[in-house]
Structure formats: structure tokens, C-alpha cells
Amino acid sequence: MFWKSSLVLGAVLSIAAFSANAQQSAEFDACMKRADGVSDAMLGCGKAEIGKWDPRLNAAYQTLLHRLKGADRAQLQQEQRAWLKHHLSETHRLAANPDNGSVAFLESQSFELDDLIERTQVLEKRVDAKP
DSSP: OHHHHHHHHHHHHHHHHHHHHSOOOHHHHHHHHHHTTOHHHHHHHHHHHHHHHHHHHHHHHHHHHHHOOHHHHHHHHHHHHHHHHHHHHHHHHHHTOTTSTTHHHHHHHHHHHHHHHHHHHHHHHHHHHOO
């Protein structure tokens, strides 16, 4: 019992530390607080937040894609493919970590959201820079 409690507490602390570093919404923070350490509820919060950031990433990417031509466009496509390959690979690797049991899904989703936010912000800065 102590082991499971420690594991859940560790996951909650990981998510709390993650929350301080990312720029997710106030709704996400409130949802995580309401989840009160319950894994399924926490995963639901993450899924909802990913659902908010994913369209932002896609919009920024599409804006840049339509704006760029030639080699710059090809470079953006190559960057995005490389990012997506790493993003999916790392998300899957973390979720399948046999040493972390059910916490693996929380770690995987935390990485997924953090990575998604980071990439979205990079692309949005490039959109705002307007060449």
C-alpha cells in the first residue's frame, strides 16, 4: 500500500512540477487540482489540454507552410517531420516503460503536452516574426 501511495504522490509531484514549467491553461490547472491525484482524472485533464494545443500547433504550421516557398518551405517540412517522429517515439517509449506501471501513462502524457506546447510556441513565434 505504501508503495502505491508513494507512486501516486510521485506522479502528482511530477505533474505539479510540469505544470509550473509549461504554459497550459488555468482550466488545466483547475482540472488537475480537482483530479486530486486520481490517475484517470489526471489523464482526462491532459487529454483536454492536448486538444487545445494541437489545433494551435497545426494552425501555426499551416500558416508558415503557406507563407514559405522553396527551400524554406522544405526546411520547415523536414523540421516538422523530425519533431513529429521524435514526439511520437518518445511518447510511446514513456507509455510503455515497464518500470513505471500506470504512472508511465502520466509521464508519457506529461511529455506529450510539454513537447506540444514547446513546439507550438516555437512555430507561433515564427508566425509572429513575419519575414
